[in-house]
Amino acid sequence: MSLVEKPPAQSGDTADEQQTSSPKSDPKIMEEAEKPSVQRHNFPDGGGDAWTVSRCRCLAGHLHLVRIPQCIWSFQAYYKSHQLAHKSESEIAWIGSFQTFCMFFMGSVFGSIFDRFGARSLVILGGVGFSFACMMQSIWFVSFEAVRLESLRIIIDSTEYWQFFLAQALLQGICLSALFSPTFPCINHWFFKRRGLALGIATSGSSVGGVVWPIMINNLIIKVGFGWALRICGFFALVMTAGAATMVKGRLPPRTDPEFFAFPLFRQPAYTFFCFGMLFIIFGIFFLIFYIPSYGAIHGFSPNMIFYSVSILNAASFFGRIFPGMAADTRGRYNIMIIASISSAVLTIASIAATDTSSILVIGAMYGFTSGSIISIQAACIPPLLDDPRKTGVAIGQMLSIGGFGALLGPPICGWLITSHGCKGAQIFSGVMLAIGTVLLVSNVSYCALADLFIITWSLDIDHRLSPEATSQNPPESSSFERRCCCE
Secondary structure, three states: OOOOOOOOOOOOOOOOHHHHOOOOHHHHHHHHHOOOOHHHHHHOOHHHHHHHHHHHHHHHHHHHOHHHHHHHHHOOOHHHHHHOOOOOOHHHHHHHHHHHHHHHHHHHHHHHHHHOOOHHHHHHHHHHHHHHHHHHHHHHHHHHHHHHHHHHHHHHHHHHHHHHHHHHHHHHHHHHHHHHHHHHHHHHOOOOHHHHHHHHHHHHHHHOOOOHHHHHHHHHHHHHOOOEEEEEEHHHHHHHHHHHHHHHOOOOOOOOOOOOOHHHHHHHHHHHHHHHHHHHHHHHHHHHHHHHHHHHHHHOOHHHHHHHHHHHHHHHHHHHHHHHHHHHHHHHHHHHHHHHHHHHHHHHHHHHOOOOOOHHHHHHHHHHHHHHHHHHHHHHHHHHHOHHHHHHHHHHHHHHHHHHHHHHHHHHHHHHHHHHOOHHHHHHHHHHHHHHHHHHHHHHHHHHHHHHHHHHHHHHHHHHHHHHHHHHHOOOOOOHHHHHOOOO
8 A cells, every 4th residue: 555645636736746647547547646646845844823733732632631631640549538538449540541541532533523623613622621520520529528527428429439430531531532632633734744743742731731730739639629629720721722722723624525434444454553553552551651659659659759750750751752753754753653662661561670769760751751752653653544634633533542442441450450469460561562562563564565565566567568658757756665654
């Protein structure tokens, strides 16, 4: 299969630019030749509008909202000692896990909506909905305080958990997906050669939020209480949403085909390999991100250091999104993805030997760098596999939806392994999942390279048989997979 993107025809395209085969070709070859090919000048790759969109996605989709799920794991101990004291660690863990699952799984729905209606409506829906969920959760918290004072624990047992699950896991998860999912296709519409850098900037906001919010929420809970901490999150979401909604801007015309999803994409082995590779990577990627506070607590972290450990990991993640993104634009996006994935697997296994504060923080910082690279570059690997960039939203969304099952099951499996076999079992499981995902990414690259070589060879044969003189005048592009797929 060819891995060169094909955007919709531009009004300024000439017949000569779109004609790539000889008039003597058969109808099937003529039909393929009439499809518009990607030209790098079709993408702005910069300018005021493009960088404004990148900053907007940083603001709305990542700066604070996408790191809220990670904050859940930071104050899971607070839940256990307060609102959800009557629930087990595993039951509490399902709240954060299901929220992350919703954020990923709804990606295919919101990705398809983005392809048809743009990002502004999704930004408004996600921001307002998230704020509403925070307010509802704070109201139920006030009810919990009143009930606790009256010692009516039976009411707590029957209502408290499902209320938190409904507001925080389900409603917040769906709203976060509305903000998170359009981030990747929106950037891909504006950038081509600098796509990795643009996605790194857009997703780096989550690292900033990951540094600020665990510390801020910890201090807010101490100073104003859990209820007002949630309300402040909700009010802040409204302000951020208003700013982002005024800046977001679309570029390509909407997708008009009748299919809401794009399931035929899974007929392409390269797309399927990549999606399932990301599934295994997401299965393993969340252990250190979510459980480093608990792992640190086991090895003597102070209560404050538990929150700061999350901030240290996210501070390193900021640099892991920017610099590898820049390298991916020149050295190959699949190359950097594979390096980041195998590095994450090695660091996860190496964390078994980290048993003191300094070594845990060093491993956490290094892992934040490598895992941040995976999060920012993954979406840049999808567009080269598509024939129509107007399907970018649903294509990336379907990848996220598949990965959502890893986000749903990975953390609880790690929690069960920690309970039954200790942290070592969870570390081995996560490292193996990351390694399997890396193998699938390597398989994807190998398949694409062989397919690319076959297509170029077949094209040369067809051109020589039908029009040798055309081939001499317009030689085909190099079959180098690194240039055609990884670097594009």
